[in-house]
Amino acid sequence: MTHIRHLSVVLVTATAVGLSACASDPNRDTKRGAAIGAVLGAVAGHQVDGDKGRYIGAVVGALAGGAAGNYMDKQRKELEQKLAAEAARDELQIVQLSGDALKIGVASDISFETNSATLQSGALNTFAKIANVLKDYDKTVIHVVGHTDSTGSAQYNQSLSERRAAAVSTFLASQGVPPSRVREEGRGERELLIRTGDNVNEARNRRVDIIIKPVIEGQENQAWTPPPYLGG
Known part of the structure; x- marks a missing residue:
């Protein structure tokens, strides 16, 4: 879908x-x-190249294995510089993951009204900054993953997380990030950042994670593989 x-x-x-x-x-x-x-x-x-098992054509070229670390480190530093104000307000976190991937965890509370999947006007500037950096580093695949807290039913939370991921993905596209580089999914309440029981209103669990994975020559399919567990 x-x-x-x-x-x-x-x-x-x-x-x-x-x-x-x-x-x-x-x-x-x-x-x-x-x-x-x-x-x-x-x-x-x-689509996959059947002979090589690689995804082809979606990004501009690929990185040599030894160059991926420097490429992603440079991107991380630029993101930290451009998003320093938001990070200081605890609106987002930038984290290094395994495989040279990066995670930008953006708090849903500053992005969406309660039970809404419409981006708030105040969040547009933040996501525009993110998009501007993503456009400059085109040898990456971008995974947008929505999460919720444990209040409400699991079915509703799954739908809400999907709709919020779709809203962010659509906005990134509107800012010039090629949709062919973006994958989106919702994980509902399954991957809580702060472990709680059922029906707990924990703001830190309401978030959208943007995972940036480098496309490495000979390992292109790994960039398209969904991110691993993102909970705490």
Whole structure:
């Protein structure tokens, strides 16, 4: 379902690009077809090269194994610099994970109203800063994972976490992050950052995690693998 939603987004984008050509341009149909074809080529990056077991086409090139650490360290430092104010207000945390991956954990309370999956206006600037850095480091796959606390039913929390992840993913796309690089999922109340019992209103468990995984030559499929357990 996520893949289908991403396909719809990029098809709309490609169509808009094609239609922006001047109506009097005799080559407009060719240009429109080329634009849509290029975007579909990017979407094909979610397909696996059967001979090599690799995901292909979704990102620009891949990193040599020895270069991944420096590449991700540079990205982490830039994120920390751009998001220093938010980190000082405890609105987010940037954490180094195994495999040179990075995690930006953003508090849901500053992003969404209670029981809402609509991004608050005050959060847009934060996610725009994140998007601007992600665009500059295009040899990565971005996983957007939504979480909730343990209040309410598990079924409702699962749906809410999915809708919030989708809202963040859509906003990143609106800021120029290619949808072909983004995967989204909700994990409901299954991965609590602060372990609690049922029906506990714990703000720190309400969050959206953005996991940034490097695409390493020969190990491209690992970048697309969903992040491991993200709870505490």
